[in-house]
Amino acid sequence: MRLRLLPGLLFLAALPLLAQTTAPLPPADMVIQNATVMTASHGTIEHGAVWVHNGKIAAVGATVDAPATAVVVDATGKWLTPGIIDPHSHSALDNDVNEATSPVTPSMMMIDAFDNRDAALYHALAGGVTTELLLHGSANMIGGQAVVIKNKFGLSRDAMLFPNAPRSIKFASGENPKRVYGSRNQLPSTRMGNFEIMRQSFEDAKVYMAGWDAYNAKVAKGEKTAVAPKVDLKLEALADVLRGKLYVQIHCYRADEFLTEEAIAKEYGYKIRAFHHALEMYKVADQIAPTGTGIATFTDWWGYKDEAWDAIPWNAVMSMRAGIKVALKSDSNDHIRRLNQEAGKMVHYGGATEDEAIRMVTLNAAWIIGVDDRTGSIDPGKDADLVIWNVDPLSTYARAEKVYIDGDLFFDMAAPGFGTPHFSGAMHSAGGEGGEDGQYDGDGD
Amino acid sequence: MTRNVRISSDLTAFAIAAVLLCVGSMAAGQSAAKPIAITGGKLLTVSHGVIENGVLVIADGKIAAVGPAGQVAIPAGATIVDAKGLTVYPGLIDPDTTLGLMEVGSDENSSDLAEPSDEIMPHMHVSDAFHAETELIPVARLNGVTNAVVAPAPEDSVAGQDIFIQLAGKNRDEMILGRDVALAMNYGAGQRRRGGRSEYPSTRMGLITQLRQSLMDAQHYEATRDAASKKSDKPEDKSGEKGGDKSFQRDLKMEALLPYLHGERPVVAGVYEGYDVESFMKVAQEFHLKVILNHVTRTQEILDEIAAYKVPVIVGPIYDLPRPNERYDAVYTLPAELAKRGVKIAIASGEAGGPGGAHSVRNLPYSAGFAVAYGLPYDEALKAITLNVAEMFGFGDKLGSLDVGKTGNIVLANGDPLDVRTDVKQVYIDGIAQPMVSRQTRLRDEYNK
Numbered sequence: 102m103r104l105r106l107l108p109g110l111l112f113l114a115a116l117p118l119l120a121q122t123t124a125p126l127p128p129a130d131m132v133i134q135n136a137t138v139m140t141a142s143h144g145t146i147e148h149g150a151v152w153v154h155n156g157k158i159a160a161v162g163a164t165v166d167a168p169a170t171a172v173v174v175d176a177t178g179k180w181l182t183p184g185i186i187d188p189h190s191h192s193a194l195d196n197d198v199n200e201a202t203s204p205v206t207p208s209m210m211m212i213d214a215f216d217n218r219d220a221a222l223y224h225a226l227a228g229g230v231t232t233e234l235l236l237h238g239s240a241n242m243i244g245g246q247a248v249v250i251k252n253k254f255g256l257s258r259d260a261m262l263f264p265n266a267p268r269s270i271k272f273a274s275g276e277n278p279k280r281v282y283g284s285r286n287q288l289p290s291t292r293m294g295n296f297e298i299m300r301q302s303f304e305d306a307k308v309y310m311a312g313w314d315a316y317n318a319k320v321a322k323g324e325k326t327a328v329a330p331k332v333d334l335k336l337e338a339l340a341d342v343l344r345g346k347l348y349v350q351i352h353c354y355r356a357d358e359f360l361t362e363e364a365i366a367k368e369y370g371y372k373i374r375a376f377h378h379a380l381e382m383y384k385v386a387d388q389i390a391p392t393g394t395g396i397a398t399f400t401d402w403w404g405y406k407d408e409a410w411d412a413i414p415w416n417a418v419m420s421m422r423a424g425i426k427v428a429l430k431s432d433s434n435d436h437i438r439r440l441n442q443e444a445g446k447m448v449h450y451g452g453a454t455e456d457e458a459i460r461m462v463t464l465n466a467a468w469i470i471g472v473d474d475r476t477g478s479i480d481p482g483k484d485a486d487l488v489i490w491n492v493d494p495l496s497t498y499a500r501a502e503k504v505y506i507d508g509d510l511f512f513d514m515a516a517p518g519f520g521t522p523h524f525s526g527a528m529h530s531a532g533g534e535g536g537e538d539g540q541y542d543g544d545g546d
Numbered sequence: 547m548t549r550n551v552r553i554s555s556d557l558t559a560f561a562i563a564a565v566l567l568c569v570g571s572m573a574a575g576q577s578a579a580k581p582i583a584i585t586g587g588k589l590l591t592v593s594h595g596v597i598e599n600g601v602l603v604i605a606d607g608k609i610a611a612v613g614p615a616g617q618v619a620i621p622a623g624a625t626i627v628d629a630k631g632l633t634v635y636p637g638l639i640d641p642d643t644t645l646g647l648m649e650v651g652s653d654e655n656s657s658d659l660a661e662p663s664d665e666i667m668p669h670m671h672v673s674d675a676f677h678a679e680t681e682l683i684p685v686a687r688l689n690g691v692t693n694a695v696v697a698p699a700p701e702d703s704v705a706g707q708d709i710f711i712q713l714a715g716k717n718r719d720e721m722i723l724g725r726d727v728a729l730a731m732n733y734g735a736g737q738r739r740r741g742g743r744s745e746y747p748s749t750r751m752g753l754i755t756q757l758r759q760s761l762m763d764a765q766h767y768e769a770t771r772d773a774a775s776k777k778s779d780k781p782e783d784k785s786g787e788k789g790g791d792k793s794f795q796r797d798l799k800m801e802a803l804l805p806y807l808h809g810e811r812p813v814v815a816g817v818y819e820g821y822d823v824e825s826f827m828k829v830a831q832e833f834h835l836k837v838i839l840n841h842v843t844r845t846q847e848i849l850d851e852i853a854a855y856k857v858p859v860i861v862g863p864i865y866d867l868p869r870p871n872e873r874y875d876a877v878y879t880l881p882a883e884l885a886k887r888g889v890k891i892a893i894a895s896g897e898a899g900g901p902g903g904a905h906s907v908r909n910l911p912y913s914a915g916f917a918v919a920y921g922l923p924y925d926e927a928l929k930a931i932t933l934n935v936a937e938m939f940g941f942g943d944k945l946g947s948l949d950v951g952k953t954g955n956i957v958l959a960n961g962d963p964l965d966v967r968t969d970v971k972q973v974y975i976d977g978i979a980q981p982m983v984s985r986q987t988r989l990r991d992e993y994n995k
Contacts, residue, residue: 227875228874383994402906403905404649404651404904404905406650406652407652411989412986415990434867435899438874442912442916445965445967448966449966449967449968449969495967496965496967497912497915497919497965498918498919518873520873527870528870529870534867534898
């Protein structure tokens with residue numbers, strides 16, 4: 102491929118459009134070439150190239166047919182992957198992770214706590230993370246609704262939202278809800294209480310939905326005197342679960358609880374998108390696989406509480422071999438910075454291929470969030486969320502050198518200061534490790 | 547172990563290798579009667595470079611010979627372990643763990659991490675709480691960790707005295723290689739905890755004053771004790787018994803500080819902030835403490851000063867988070883920055899913000915590897931989890947490198963020990979092939995039928 106470089110011209114052309122940031126607009130066409138391209142969807146291409154056009158991947162292959170005006174990024178000796186995706190993060194919420202005042206809080210919207218200048222976003226970006234699912238905590242059986250972000254650190258809050266991403270809601274089970282409410286001598290203090298709260302909540306939602314259905318029927322019949330029922334944000338959210346409008350993401354550890362959760366989902370007619378943590382999935386993987394529920398799991402965190410005592414680092418690969426869609430996740434402001442290494446451990450623990458391993462932190466993680474048609478692999482038509490690594494990203498020695506989101510450079514290790522072309526000024530910090538479980542003192546608060 | 551077949555061909559190879567190795571050596575727990583010759587492997591000696599096609603002989607539990615193939619005589623009757631394609635290196639040593647002081651993290655009944663009733667607790671001996679049969683030890687051992695320092699959690703200014711352990715042995719007495727090998731000290735915001743702000747000490751000023759007073763009290767105690775002892779030697783002392791004035795009451799707390807005031811053993815000072823390091827080191831110098839600094843993850847501004855102290859440093863966890871407006875790699879690059887300044891460094895397995903590693907000890911080599919990614923020379927990284935740790939805690943003549951006369955703590959792996967993708971194939975401790983099983987492998991095998 103021969104290209105004529107015109108970066109200067111492109112830069113000048115972009116100048117009048119600069120409004121909010123000091124960084125130049127990304128080029129209309131860019132080619133990253135001579136990289137070892139791990140596509141996550143169709144294997145690895147040695148000395149491969151990716152053509153990015155207007156923020157989308159236009160082509161990928163041994164060669165690409167890009168226009169001569171394309172800006173060329175030479176990645177000789179480097180590795181290229183899709184952006185890393187974390188399907189379980191509590192970063193950048195100023196520690197407002199749990200509305201732990203009631204075990205059922207489905208109308209809480211995590212977007213309301215999102216702090217787009219939190220340093221945790223920057224640290225994750227420097228680890229190659231381009232998309233995060235920011236979840237409510239696990240204090241409540243039914244928690245709040247998540248926000249999906251693109252890690253465009255330096256842009257406005259609105260500009261960081263993943264456009265039209267599916268809505269997710271966080272459920273929890275097991276030790277955390279029963280400890281939080283049990284310690285106050287409230288329901289639930291047992292797993293019996295946990296699950297009964299869920300059933301009762303959906304019974305309430307059914308009545309609520311029936312009220313609205315009756316009203317809508319009257320309106321349809323032209324009854325002018327029909328009075329709309331009260332809108333109840335909590336019941337409305339639960340109704341959306343039953344209507345299949347929310348992806349259900351369940352914090353759940355124990356084998357028996359996966360089975361109970363699936364039974365309740367079946368009883369009330371909703372689908373579970375993924376079990377999170379899911380450390381005992383290897384015990385019942387054959388039973389869960391046919392449900393189509395995925396998992397977002399740790400690689401090797403274990404033993405921090407009773408329900409993590411039977412965790413084994415082979416869980417992810419064993420579950421994958423049983424046919425379950427497996428993603429790895431951080432639940433931590435620390436681990437989110439090196440999810441690529443966590444994927445590397447899967448080669449060690451269970452013999453995942455490099456292809457399978459990288460998929461666990463890219464395409465499969467995108468699937469958990471429901472954005473796998475837009476990001477998570479290097480395929481034409483997808484968002485150009487890309488990371489250039491110095492060496493194989495699955496090795497301990499990997500550093501993210503350049504991180505692109507929608508074709509725009511958001512992290513450049515070689516750049517001065519923070520290495521963030523779009524960010525300047527001061528960062529915030531919520532303090533703490535930003536995680537819930539798996540931390541040494543993981544207390545679910 | 548053939549049950550592993552279904553999980554992957556890689557594990558099958560692992561199973562076969564393990565069986566071959568076990569057949570060739572001996573069951574765990576038996577003494578090493580026959581010499582073992584590990585041949586054809588790539589030897590990372592730590593002390594004298596890499597030997598590509600090397601031979602390592604273990605006899606009577608110790609390293610009897612090391613060298614290139616052809617230059618090392620293999621004793622008659624030796625068990626030959628073919629290590630072709632494998633990397634052979636000394637067992638890893640974690641300088642800061644809580645192994646044996648906790649089991650399930652959230653379970654208070656199995657937790658003996660710290661005694662928080664007072665800030666000055668030098669008379670707490672980790673050896674009294676160490677649970678040798680913990681399920682955590684085989685898990686760590688499977689990844690090539692053969693030795694560790696066990697220290698109390700950093701809740702007190704003086705938290706207690708550490709032990710140095712071997713991750714194999716019949717019982718506690720076999721596993722503890724050294725009792726009271728170091729004094730665990732801490733200084734910083736974490737220790738000023740007394741009743742909110744209402745009880746002394748509630749500030750760093752209080753903590754330092756309390757510490758200084760305690761060390762002076764110990765000096766005074768020693769002088770009083772020695773005077774009492776002399777008094778008892780005088781002819782007019784009618785008791786005539788050795789051991790001094792019988793009416794003299796020992797103070798175990800004060801006594802526990804004396805070896806450290808004499809500089810006989812190191813204190814491990816857990817400090818994070820640069821200005822806290824400076825405050826602590828003033829006291830340490832005043833009392834001539836033999837210091838090993840621990841953590842120092844927020845000392846980027848005073849690295850030259852730290853180097854000038856000429857003390858070894860356990861640096862990290864490398865996973866500690868930087869301050870909000872620091873560059874993302876401010877902590878990742880610390881091991882390299884300190885080593886560059888000639889500081890002898892060790893690296894521990896702990897997670898960000900936590901006490902010494904327990905469940906995470908198996909990840910020790912990856913911490914070191916991550917330091918390499920951010921500029922630490924590879925050889926320094928390997929030393930930081932082997933020989934340097936042994937030397938800091940007084941085991942430099944026995945552990946930490948592949949040298950003749952040292953303990954036969956040897957690891958065989960299928961690649962670079964610092965890489966997350968590498969499988970450890972066999973671990974020897976005291977020249978004995980350890981069973982490559984843990985509670986976790988048993989669960990894996992049970993559900994992988």
